[in-house]
Amino acid sequence: MATQTSTIPAGGLAGARDSAEKNYLNESKGILSWLTTLDHKRIGVMYLICILGAFFLGGMSAVLLRTEHLSGTPNLMEADAYNKLFTLHGAVMIFLFIIPGIPAALGNFVLPIMLGAKDVAFPRLNLCSWYLWVIGAVCALLSLLLGGFDTGWTFYTPYSTSSPFQGVIPIVTGAFILGFSSIFTGLNFIVTIHKLRAPGMGWFKMPLFLWGLYSTALIQVLATPVLGITLLLLIVERALGVGIFDPALGGDPVLFQHFFWFYSHPAVYIMIVPAMGVISELISVFSRKHIFSYQFIAYSSIAIAAFGFIVWGHHMFTSGQSELMNTIFSLLTFSVAIPSAIKVFNWTATMYKGSIVFKTPQLYALSFLFLFGIGGLTGLFLATLSTDIHLHDTYFVVAHFHYVMFGGTVIAFLGALHYWWPKMFGKMYNENWGRVACLLIFIGFNMTFFTQFAMGSQGMPRRYFNYTEGYTTYHVVSTIGSYIMAVGFFVIAGYLYYSLIRGRKAPDNPWGGASLEWQTSSPPPVENFKKDPIVGDPYDFSNLKYDPAIGGYVRVDAQGVAS
Amino acid sequence: MDAQVHPHADAHGAHAHSPHLQHHFDSLEQQFDSGKLGMWLFLATEVLLFAGLFCAYSVYRANHPEIFIYAHQFLDKFWGAVNTGILIASSLTMAWAVRCSQIGKQTGLVICLCLTLLGGVGFLCVKYVEYKAKWEHGLLWASQYNPSHHGEGHDEAAAGDGHEDHSEAPDPSAAHAATPPAEAAAADPAAVTPTVIMTTSAGVVVERSKILPAAMGPMELAPDTTGHDLHGKEPQNVQTFFSIYFMMTGLHGVHVIIGMLAIAWVLIRSLKGHFSPAYFTPVDLVGLYWHLVDLIWIYLFPLLYLIH
Amino acid sequence: MSSAHGSHSGHGEQVGHIVGWPILVATWAALMVFTYITVAATYIDLGSLNLWLAMVIATIKAALVVMYFMHLRYDRPINALVFVISLSALALFLVLAMLDTAHYQQVLIPGYAPGMTPR
Numbered sequence: 001m002a003t004q005t006s007t008i009p010a011g012g013l014a015g016a017r018d019s020a021e022k023n024y025l026n027e028s029k030g031i032l033s034w035l036t037t038l039d040h041k042r043i044g045v046m047y048l049i050c051i052l053g054a055f056f057l058g059g060m061s062a063v064l065l066r067t068e069h070l071s072g073t074p075n076l077m078e079a080d081a082y083n084k085l086f087t088l089h090g091a092v093m094i095f096l097f098i099i100p101g102i103p104a105a106l107g108n109f110v111l112p113i114m115l116g117a118k119d120v121a122f123p124r125l126n127l128c129s130w131y132l133w134v135i136g137a138v139c140a141l142l143s144l145l146l147g148g149f150d151t152g153w154t155f156y157t158p159y160s161t162s163s164p165f166q167g168v169i170p171i172v173t174g175a176f177i178l179g180f181s182s183i184f185t186g187l188n189f190i191v192t193i194h195k196l197r198a199p200g201m202g203w204f205k206m207p208l209f210l211w212g213l214y215s216t217a218l219i220q221v222l223a224t225p226v227l228g229i230t231l232l233l234l235i236v237e238r239a240l241g242v243g244i245f246d247p248a249l250g251g252d253p254v255l256f257q258h259f260f261w262f263y264s265h266p267a268v269y270i271m272i273v274p275a276m277g278v279i280s281e282l283i284s285v286f287s288r289k290h291i292f293s294y295q296f297i298a299y300s301s302i303a304i305a306a307f308g309f310i311v312w313g314h315h316m317f318t319s320g321q322s323e324l325m326n327t328i329f330s331l332l333t334f335s336v337a338i339p340s341a342i343k344v345f346n347w348t349a350t351m352y353k354g355s356i357v358f359k360t361p362q363l364y365a366l367s368f369l370f371l372f373g374i375g376g377l378t379g380l381f382l383a384t385l386s387t388d389i390h391l392h393d394t395y396f397v398v399a400h401f402h403y404v405m406f407g408g409t410v411i412a413f414l415g416a417l418h419y420w421w422p423k424m425f426g427k428m429y430n431e432n433w434g435r436v437a438c439l440l441i442f443i444g445f446n447m448t449f450f451t452q453f454a455m456g457s458q459g460m461p462r463r464y465f466n467y468t469e470g471y472t473t474y475h476v477v478s479t480i481g482s483y484i485m486a487v488g489f490f491v492i493a494g495y496l497y498y499s500l501i502r503g504r505k506a507p508d509n510p511w512g513g514a515s516l517e518w519q520t521s522s523p524p525p526v527e528n529f530k531k532d533p534i535v536g537d538p539y540d541f542s543n544l545k546y547d548p549a550i551g552g553y554v555r556v557d558a559q560g561v562a563s
Numbered sequence: 564m565d566a567q568v569h570p571h572a573d574a575h576g577a578h579a580h581s582p583h584l585q586h587h588f589d590s591l592e593q594q595f596d597s598g599k600l601g602m603w604l605f606l607a608t609e610v611l612l613f614a615g616l617f618c619a620y621s622v623y624r625a626n627h628p629e630i631f632i633y634a635h636q637f638l639d640k641f642w643g644a645v646n647t648g649i650l651i652a653s654s655l656t657m658a659w660a661v662r663c664s665q666i667g668k669q670t671g672l673v674i675c676l677c678l679t680l681l682g683g684v685g686f687l688c689v690k691y692v693e694y695k696a697k698w699e700h701g702l703l704w705a706s707q708y709n710p711s712h713h714g715e716g717h718d719e720a721a722a723g724d725g726h727e728d729h730s731e732a733p734d735p736s737a738a739h740a741a742t743p744p745a746e747a748a749a750a751d752p753a754a755v756t757p758t759v760i761m762t763t764s765a766g767v768v769v770e771r772s773k774i775l776p777a778a779m780g781p782m783e784l785a786p787d788t789t790g791h792d793l794h795g796k797e798p799q800n801v802q803t804f805f806s807i808y809f810m811m812t813g814l815h816g817v818h819v820i821i822g823m824l825a826i827a828w829v830l831i832r833s834l835k836g837h838f839s840p841a842y843f844t845p846v847d848l849v850g851l852y853w854h855l856v857d858l859i860w861i862y863l864f865p866l867l868y869l870i871h
Numbered sequence: 872m873s874s875a876h877g878s879h880s881g882h883g884e885q886v887g888h889i890v891g892w893p894i895l896v897a898t899w900a901a902l903m904v905f906t907y908i909t910v911a912a913t914y915i916d917l918g919s920l921n922l923w924l925a926m927v928i929a930t931i932k933a934a935l936v937v938m939y940f941m942h943l944r945y946d947r948p949i950n951a952l953v954f955v956i957s958l959s960a961l962a963l964f965l966v967l968a969m970l971d972t973a974h975y976q977q978v979l980i981p982g983y984a985p986g987m988t989p990r
Contacts, residue, residue: 118587121597187604194949195597196587222960225608229615233810241706242806244619249705250800254975255622258968259615309963313971322974325967595886596947603950607957614961621965622972640910647906655899658890658940665889847887854941861932864906865925869913 023426023523038123039526043130044109045424048417050133051105054096061089063486066448066479072467079465083150084165086463090153091171095178096137098409099267102274103220104129104185106416107213109424111189113517113524114207116198116533121191125184132181139174143167152463154264155231157245157256161238169235176231179224182270186220189213198516200535204298207515207538208291211298212277215305219266219273223309227263230256254320261312269308271405272372273301275412276343279365282415283347285513286362287354290539292346300339307336314383318392326385333383340376344369359511360434364415367442371407375400378453393463396456399449407445414441414492421496422510426523427503428551433495440488447481507552512544518553583842595844602848606855609818613859616811620866623803633797634804635870637702639693643868646689647860653682654857657826661850664843669836672846676830679853683823690816697805704809708802811863818856825849888945898939905932 024041034042065085068076077085108126112119120126143149149167151160155175160168193206193214234256236242243249245256284291291297313321313329321329347369356362378400381387391397422428452460455474460467467475509518515538520529544553581591588594624631660675701709829849832838838846909928917924938944943951 121587122601123585123587125601183608187601187608190604191597191601194600195593221604221608222611222957225611226615226964229612229814232814233615233619236704236810240704242810243705243802244806244810246705249806250803251705251806252622252972255619255968255972258971259618262964262968309960310967313967320975322971324974325971328970592886599887599946599950600953603953607953610954610957611960611964614964617961618965618968621969625969626972640913644906644910648903651899651902651906654902654936654940655895658895658898659892661942662889662892662895665887841886843887851941854936857940858933858936861936862926862929865909865929869909869925871913871916871921 022525023521024526025425025523027526036127038119038127040108040112040120040123040126041424041524041528043126044105044107046130047100047105047108047133048424050130050137051097051101054092054137055101058089058092058097059486059489061085061092063482065089066482068465069467069475070479072469072472072475074466080150082465083463084148084167087150087152088144088148091149091175092140093405094153094267094271095175096133096140098271098405099178099182100133100185101271101409101413102278102416103189103213103216103270104133104181106278106413106420107189107209107274108185110420110517111210111213112192112196113520113528114210114515114538115192115196116201116516116529116535117192117196118527120188121196122188126188129181129184129188132177132184136174136176136178136181139170139177143170143174146170154260155234156260157234157237157251157253158247160234161246169238172231172234172238176228176235179227179231182220183224183228186217186224189217190221193217198533198535204295205535205538207277208280208294208297208301209274209277209515211301212274212280215301216270216273218302219270219305219308223263223266223270226259227267230259230263233259254316257316257319257321258312261315262309265312265315266305266308268401268404269304271409273304275368275409276301276304278412278416278419279347279368280343281513281515282361282365282419283350284539285419285511285541286357286359286365287351288357288512288541289350289354290537290541292349292352294539296342297346300342303339304336307332307339311336314388317385317388330383330385334380337376337380344373344376358435360429360431360438361415361419361511363435363438364411364418367438368408368411368415371403371411371442371445375403375405375407378403391456393461394456395452395460395462398462399452399456402449402452406449411441411445414438417496419511420517421499422506423517423522423524425500425503426506426521427499428506428510429499429503430495433491437488437491437495440491441485444481444484444486444488448478448485449481451475451478451481504551507550509544509553510551512541512546512553514538514541514544519555581841591841598844598848602851606851609855609859613811613814616807616814617862620807620811623807627798627800627803629798630801630804631870634801634808635868637697637700638808638868639696640868642689642693643864646686647864649682649685649689650857650860653679653686654854656682657850657853661843661847664833664838664846665840667840669833672833672838673830676826676833676846680823680826680830683819683826686819687816690812702805704806705802708805710801808867811867815856815859815863818859822849822853822856825852888942890939890942890945894939898935901935902932905935 024039034046037043037046064076065082068074068082068085108120144167146166149160149163149165149171151163151168155168155172160172193210197206233242233244237245237251241249243251245251245253247253280291280297311329311333313325314333317326317330347365378396382391382397382400418429418434451474455471455478456462458471460471460474506522508520508522510522511518514536516529516533516535517524519533543556545556546552547554584591584594588597656675656678660672660679663669663671663675697703701707701711703709826849829845832845905928909925912924912928913921915921937954943954
């Protein structure tokens with residue numbers, strides 16, 4: 001079996017091969033057939049490759065930053081270089097990796113298949129989104145060549161208008177373009193979910209991942225344009241001196257923060273809501289149990305998206321925001337905890353009395369529950385006005401959002417990548433190495449960031465180049481943790497790459513999932529389904545039975561006979 | 564919602580061979596609906612793109628009304644009203660173009676699209692006249708704001724119609740850099756600072772004082788907040804009005820240009836006879852975009868030109 | 872949603888609603904009249920009501936454009952919902968930002984801007 005698929009001939013034997021072997025990966029050949037493809041699966045794969053590249057860039061800059069902090073004195077770089085590096089880390093991770101991460105790469109691949117559709121509603125627009133991403137990434141690289149940028153990923157005025165580095169305009173332009181990439185993906189997803197569901201696929205028969213993507217898409221469409229205008233104003237501010245945010249010209253820098261966070265707080269939910277959708281899938285499939293309280297999880301995704309729009313001011317508690325609004329925003333911020341907690345409780349309840357299978361994706365899902373729990377609960381400290389005064393702009397904040405963004409989104413992304421990897425590429429990875437890597441990342445992550453809670457609460461400010469003696473232990477432990485994490489990621493890269501060339505051929509349904517993507521072949525054909533999929537409850541696993549002969553699950557009827 | 568998919572399945576046979584039906588749709592109706600929903604979502608993003616500018620406008624207008632009352636007199640109501648008329652008329656022709664394409668009137672479609680395009684050209688011409696006048700008088704955005712000719716006692720529409728008195732000496736109170744000493748001193752000694760030379764990245768050197776205007780409450784700087792005393796002193800930070808004016812009309816102008824390009828594309832396709840009552844989606848969607856551009860102008864006109 | 876297109880699904884290939892020309896012309900005429908009114912109203916002093924009057928008229932004009940030129944009155948409700956949601960997000964943004972600036976602007980100390988003051 002391995003030889004049959006691993007030694008893909010250069011083209012000579014393509015015609016001779018059995019038509020059943022045709023799939024979206026080998027349907028046409030050549031780099032051009034990929035760059036001009038309208039197939040959502042190929043676009044998803046192209047996104048995946050690109051965002052993993054961005055993740056590598058962002059991750060390496062993080063490792064360099066941690067290395068710099070091995071001692072409180074300059075080790076690798078000077079202060080300016082440090083400022084540029086943490087800005088690069090933030091901007092790349094946010095705009096190039098996390099925001100497109102789950103929706104554009106994995107969502108693009110899975111969403112139409114889960115709906116039983118042939119493609120997204122606007123395939124050309126989908127490809128256009130990918131090209132916009134590439135152009136945005138090129139702008140980011142260009143800004144590095146032009147001298148970098150040291151404003152922080154938030155581009156606050158007047159840092160960004162007075163920064164001496166010429167990379168500011170290119171990166172802001174890049175973020176502007178990436179915003180449109182994100183908008184078009186979201187628009188495409190909303191229309192696809194509304195209009196292209198297969199016959200019988202009602203709203204409440206959709207897998208919860210799609211509810212997550214739908215909520216995300218709503219935020220992308222409604223919030224991202226405001227980022228667009230904010231960045232546009234910032235560009236003209238810097239290039240022409242329009243002065244709407246520049247106090248020296250009569251402008252108001254606090255207004256910039258309102259503009260920025262009107263997008264960027266909902267953007268936090270663009271990052272986490274699809275991750276929550278992934279976890280809903282993983283927990284249910286690997287507990288072999290119907291998801292607990294489907295409708296509450298579905299509605300809580302929408303609720304998070306809606307609440308996300310009314311809490312942005314909690315980023316501005318110490319920025320000169322009025323006391324009235326501080327109070328209002330603090331109060332509203334607590335409300336987001338409700339739908340988040342609904343999800344966590346429902347996931348836990350799903351696992352209760354389930355037959356939990358500790359496959360790699362499930363290990364990530366369990367890590368998510370633990371890490372997101374910590375990340376979410378520490379958010380409440382920061383939402384409280386009085387404690388935020390103390391914790392604001394310390395490493396406590398850094399640790400909090402890394403627990404949510406990394407411990408939440410990236411962990412879920414890894415879980416999703418492992419979950420759908422067999423479907424995307426038709427190969428199985430080594431399960432044991434997968435578990436080892438997950439453990440390494442889990443341990444490394446907690447070492448890196450739990451120490452940051454401690455040093456933050458003791459007053460270590462974020463974005464500082466150096467520090468005093470007292471913080472040395474924390475910083476060293478944190479840095480060692482980041483190295484362990486890096487090792488974990490290289491292990492993942494190693495075995496996933498190995499699985500592509502030597503991996504066992506994946507069965508159609510290796511995990512026993514009941515959503516539609518597991519009814520088609522691995523990898524799927526160009527048109528997604530060779531025969532019309534049977535739409536049913538996406539969390540009903542009763543008619544799926546493990547078949548050791550193929551190493552995967554097959555559909556059986558009531559008598560236990562394969563159908 | 565379940566029922567929704569069935570008509571599509573039924574219609575599938577009838578439209579399976581329609582040349583306009585893309586492979587991943589079941590029916591033309593599904594395709595048309597998807598296009599429409601997509602376009603409305605896009606229009607929603609456009610509304611929110613402009614939201615930022617409307618927000619900036621509202622915040623400054625609410626907190627510094629005197630700036631807007633003083634500065635709007637340099638905009639020409641006449642040209643603003645003309646442009647409103649042009650855009651509304653072009654919206655009519657655009658809507659008519661959609662109607663023509665729906666009932667299969669080729670000639671009518673082409674004529675209506677040409678008229679709409681003409682409306683766009685007319686709008687931009689008027690905009691050019693207005694911008695040129697602003698440029699000549701230095702009534703530009705903040706860093707370039709350097710009013711040279713306007714002074715006290717000007718009537719409205721001074722900037723637009725070109726009957727300014729060019730011989731008039733620069734008015735000391737109007738020159739932006741010079742804050743009236745008494746007022747500035749009352750505010751804070753630190754506010755009266757030596758003029759600094761600012762170089763923008765465009766290479767233009769502008770001279771202006773580095774006052775700290777953001778910290779100025781409206782009460783201190785606006786003895787004439789009633790707005791009736793237009794012959795009084797120029798309030799501080801008038802440049803903010805022109806920044807907002809240029810950003811709003813500029814972004815709107817860019818949208819007019821994009822809309823015109825889209826109309827030109829539809830015009831070319833309609834000349835080739837691509838549209839029929841069965842397939843007119845591009846005309847319809849471009850029409851929606853053009854109406855949104857009109858819609859935004861409907862708000863910009865009173866907000867910028869018609870301040871009482 | 873499935874009921875909304877019952878009115879025009881019977882025309883074979885025809886999709887979408889056709890708006891008759893009298894309605895288009897009437898809409899245009901109404902828009903021109905409202906434009907005249909809004910310009911004329913600026914010459915009457917109504918105090919702060921001037922702004923509100925101008926906004927109400929603009930909103931009526933916008934509604935006419937949206938309902939008849941953009942067919943929203945005859946369109947599927949979902950499209951109207953999208954548009955309304957975008958306007959709500961706009962309103963939310965304006966209201967919260969204005970509420971804040973209205974409060975912090977008043978507590979600013981005139982001329983005092985720490986860090987900005989030249990030495």
